[in-house]
Structure formats: C-alpha cells, structure tokens
Amino acid sequence: MRVTIYSPEIYTYGSMLVGGILKEKYKVHLIRKPDNILFLKSDVIIFSLYSTLHIIDNKIRELINFIKRANKKAKLYVAGCISTYPEIILNELNVDGVIIGEGEITTPRILEGDEEGLAYREGDNIIVNYPKEKPSLDHPLPLIPKDIGEQNIRGANVYIETHRGCLGNCTFCQVPKFFGKEIRSRDVELVVEEVKEFKKRGAKRIAISGGTGSLYNFKKSVNREKFYELLEKLSSIVGKSNLSVPDMRVDYVDEAILEAIKNYTIGWVFYGIESGSDKVLRDMKKGVNTKKIMDAIKLAKDLNVKVAGSFIVGYPTETEKDYLLTKDFIVDAELDDLFVSIAEPIPTTELCSLVLKIPKEENPTFKRHEGIYRRLNLTESEARCFDLLIHGEMWKTKPRPLTKELYSLFLNEAKSQGRDIKKITELIFKYKEYLIT
Ligand code: SF4
Missing domain, CATH: 3.80.30.20 (tm_1862 like domain)
Incomplete structure (x- = not known):
C-alpha cells in the first residue's frame, strides 16, 4: 500500500510522527507541496491539517475534488488538530473520513479497515467513533x-x-481538549x-x-x-544558539x-500575556492576573532572559477601557518583542460558544471601527490589532522607526487577520447546531 501524507506548507510534527509509524509497514511519502503524480499513484492520502482556514481554503478543496475524480480507488482522510470538529470537515470537504485526535494508534488500524477513531459519512448521517485510548509517547522515530x-x-x-x-x-485554546489535561x-x-x-x-x-x-x-x-x-x-x-523553548x-x-x-x-521566553486587563484575563480563564505576569517578566529580565509576549485583541468581552489597560501594560512591561492576534473562535472552544451567543453586530470582528482609524475602513478588532502593533513597536526595548513600510506591514497584518477571523466566524455560525454547548 502506498500512503501519501500531505501537510500544507509545513511539515508538522504530527505529520512526521504518523509518517514514521506508517513507514514501518507501508511505502510512505510526506509532502508539503501538492504532487499530483504522487496523489494519482497513492492508495491512501492523508491531509494533515492544522488550521480551521484549511477547511475553507479553495485550493485544498479543489485538490481534494481533483483527487476524488482522478484517483477513484484512493481513500482520502483528514487528520490533525482540526479533527476535533469532524462534522464541519465532513460537511465541507469531500473526503472518506476524519481521523480523530492523536492518531498514532488509530491511523494504522484505520488503514486496515478499523473504525475506532474514525468519523465518516453514512448517507445523511455522520458517524463519529472517538478513539478509546490515549497513545503512549514511546513511538518510533518520525519520518x-x-x-x-x-x-x-x-x-x-x-x-x-x-x-x-x-x-x-x-477559553480560546484547544490544546487541553485535543491532548487532555494530564501531562504525558x-x-x-x-x-x-x-x-x-x-x-x-x-x-x-x-x-x-x-x-x-x-x-x-x-x-x-x-x-x-x-x-x-x-x-x-x-x-x-x-x-545553545539553535535551541529554544518558546512557549511558557x-x-x-x-x-x-x-x-x-x-x-x-x-535565552528567550515567550509568554502568552493576552491582555493587560484582569477582567479579560478572568473571562479568558487564563488562571493568572496582570501582577503575576508582570512579576514573571521582571524575573526573566533580572536574569537576563529576553521576553516576548503575545496579546489577543477583539475578545468579545474586551471593552475600550480593557484595551487601554493592555496598552498601559505594554508601556510598563518594556518587552523585547511582541505579537498581536485577533481572538480566533476555534470550533469547540469556550470562546467559540461565547461568539455564537452574541449578535454579529456586537462582535468586534464585524463591528465597524468609528474611532481614529475610521478612514481606513477597519473593523473594531482590526483597528485594535493595528493600533497595538504600532504601540507595541514604540514601547519595545529596541523599537524600529515607524516607516511607511512598517505602517503598511502592520495595516496589512491587521486586515489579513481580520479577514481570516471573519471567515472562521462565518463558518462556526454555519455549523452552530454542532457547536452550541
Ligand atoms: S496555557 Fe492556555 S493557551 Fe497555553 S496551551 Fe495551555 S490552555 Fe492553551
């Protein structure tokens, strides 16, 4: 049996890991760019997908439709971290099944016809067979x-x-749901x-x-x-110059x-700071407050460890006052680097349920920004993202001058994120029936 694993753009660890397990028994190819010849020769093709946007990506959709037409004997599966919402995938993509969750145990069995860990369509129904056990992490070398x-x-x-x-x-993260709360x-x-x-x-x-x-x-x-x-x-x-432990x-x-x-x-740490407002941190169930975060930043700085931080804007409960607290926090923190994301309602997360409960016109992802950037025609989330990128740059330990290029880079980044989050939000509204908890 010839198996091709396609992991768009990047080889994720999961795709290499499953590739390593399958290669003990089958001929396996792992690719990050489409290869039509390989797709036509394969008996099984696994799309290893890691972003909700992949589900609505026209290129991926067309590729799947092409394989379905041109290689009728091949079985097509979707796997990866998006497999926590198989109903959406099976409604949007023309595949034979979704391999759910951690796939080390189930994937080889599914290839032999087993259904544990597999979701698939049967007429108008979607059958979801959740995997029964968590795999041990004692696996062969990745491919x-x-x-x-x-x-x-x-x-x-x-x-x-x-x-x-x-x-x-x-509330915005799917790691505990995908991998569980116990540390293995x-x-x-x-x-x-x-x-x-x-x-x-x-x-x-x-x-x-x-x-x-x-x-x-x-x-x-x-x-x-x-x-x-x-x-x-x-x-x-x-x-040491080639090793990093970014997320902490x-x-x-x-x-x-x-x-x-x-x-x-x-010598860098990357803290998920998210907000400078204790109220928003509580809403996000972050489990820490701004004091604790500031103490951790100070401790790292005292020990000469560089600190980067990530922030989330446009969380549905974030008010103008909360947003201004985040700006103040950034001034006080003097970070070495920072990243800004618009809140993404990943399907099945608590944030997704929250977004589904509020009317779209009140959601900052759709609400038009009427403040200082109104001439740029942005949504409230995009305006906050853009503004925080500029503000963060100014208060970094080594700021770059705000050139026209940097201004455009930040504006395009905010607009691009805004577009993506709108698409994801439209998708969750389309599948509200599966997602309301
Ligand atoms: S700390 Fe929060 S954001 Fe980070 S992996 Fe855990 S649940 Fe996700």
Whole structure:
C-alpha cells in the first residue's frame, strides 16, 4: 500500500510522527507541496491539517475534488488538530473520513479497515467513533523529510515534542481538549535520539513545543531537574544558539527554570500575556492576573532572559477601557518583542460558544471601527490589532522607526487577520447546531 501524507506548507510534527509509524509497514511519502503524480499513484492520502482556514481554503478543496475524480480507488482522510470538529470537515470537504485526535494508534488500524477513531459519512448521517485510548509517547522515530532544514516555523526548522497536555483552561485554546489535561512526558533519551536524527537529516534550529515547556515531566509540581537535564542534553547536540523553548506559562517559571533557559537555549521566553486587563484575563480563564505576569517578566529580565509576549485583541468581552489597560501594560512591561492576534473562535472552544451567543453586530470582528482609524475602513478588532502593533513597536526595548513600510506591514497584518477571523466566524455560525454547548 502506498500512503501519501500531505501537510500544507509545513511539515508538522504530527505529520512526521504518523509518517514514521506508517513507514514501518507501508511505502510512505510526506509532502508539503501538492504532487499530483504522487496523489494519482497513492492508495491512501492523508491531509494533515492544522488550521480551521484549511477547511475553507479553495485550493485544498479543489485538490481534494481533483483527487476524488482522478484517483477513484484512493481513500482520502483528514487528520490533525482540526479533527476535533469532524462534522464541519465532513460537511465541507469531500473526503472518506476524519481521523480523530492523536492518531498514532488509530491511523494504522484505520488503514486496515478499523473504525475506532474514525468519523465518516453514512448517507445523511455522520458517524463519529472517538478513539478509546490515549497513545503512549514511546513511538518510533518520525519520518523526517530531506528538506527539513529549509522550513522555518517562527525561526525554528522543527518543533519537537517533549510532552503533551496542558493544565490550563484558556477559553480560546484547544490544546487541553485535543491532548487532555494530564501531562504525558517522553523519556529524555527518546527526545535526545530524535533530535540527533533531526540534526543528521539537516535540521539546525530546534524548538520545543508542548504548550508550556517547563511542564515537561510535571507530576504534582514542576520537575526542574528533568527540565534542566533535557535542555542540557539537547543543547549539547545542537548548540545553545539553535535551541529554544518558546512557549511558557508565567505561573510555571521560576529562577531555576529561567536559569536553564539562559544557560542552554537562545535565552528567550515567550509568554502568552493576552491582555493587560484582569477582567479579560478572568473571562479568558487564563488562571493568572496582570501582577503575576508582570512579576514573571521582571524575573526573566533580572536574569537576563529576553521576553516576548503575545496579546489577543477583539475578545468579545474586551471593552475600550480593557484595551487601554493592555496598552498601559505594554508601556510598563518594556518587552523585547511582541505579537498581536485577533481572538480566533476555534470550533469547540469556550470562546467559540461565547461568539455564537452574541449578535454579529456586537462582535468586534464585524463591528465597524468609528474611532481614529475610521478612514481606513477597519473593523473594531482590526483597528485594535493595528493600533497595538504600532504601540507595541514604540514601547519595545529596541523599537524600529515607524516607516511607511512598517505602517503598511502592520495595516496589512491587521486586515489579513481580520479577514481570516471573519471567515472562521462565518463558518462556526454555519455549523452552530454542532457547536452550541
Ligand atoms: S496555557 Fe497555553 S496551551 Fe495551555 S490552555 Fe492556555 S493557551 Fe492553551
């Protein structure tokens, strides 16, 4: 059996992982650009999708329709983190099934005809068979493509997995739902072996993923020794200038964790700050307040660790006053870098349910901005995104001058995000019946 896994634009860790498992039994190709010859020769094609936008992407839709017409014998599946909403996928894309959740155990079985972990259409009905067990993380080496060294995901060639799960409850995030709340960690030696293999295949810059890096080997508390050991070993393989642990919750850092980051990695932490308003943080169920966040920023700075922060604007309960508090927070925080996103109602999250309950005309994603940027014809979310990008740049430790180019870059970024979030919001309204909880 010939299997092709198509992961659009980037090789996600999940696509490489499932590729590694399937290659023990089948001939497997992993591609990030469409290859029609390969699609026509394959018996099974798995679209490994990681963004809700993929479901409404015309190129993906046309590709699927082309394969369905030209290779009638092939089975087409969708897998990846969007598989938590199989009903939407099966209504929008002409595929044979959706492989739900973590696919290490179920994918090989589904290829042999099993239905556990598979959602599919039967006449007018959609049958969803949830997987019964969570896989162990003791899996074979991933299928690492030859051009892995050429891909760039937020500065890294690859995000490797050290653990799964998150203790958080953030209303906009699907990690706890997809991976669960219990932390499952991989053995240090398995991660080491894998990183060596990635290096051999051409990857230079490695980032550690997993929601919050320091939750590695979390049992009842943060296991600093294991985290230290992990970073020390990985750093000795790729070098500290090529290793990063970008994502960190502010309530799971302390001096020892930050020292490890300074000693064994590029020396940056990336905090999901989201808002400078305690009310919005509570609404988002972030589990921390602005004081805690500011303390974590100060601690990192005192230890000479660089701090980047991400912010969310256009959360449905964010008022003008809340937004101004976020701007004040940025002034006080003096971050080394920052990122701004418009709130995305990922299907099945609490934020999605909230967005579905408010009338569209009250949703900042659709509401026209009537303030200082009204001539730019933006929505309220786009205006806040644009404004915060400019404001954040001004208050960074090393600001860039606001040239015409930078102004256009920020404006286009805000408009592009606004367009995408509108499309996703339209999609969730279309499938309200499946999503209202
Ligand atoms: S802490 Fe991060 S990974 Fe965990 S739920 Fe919140 S946003 Fe998601």
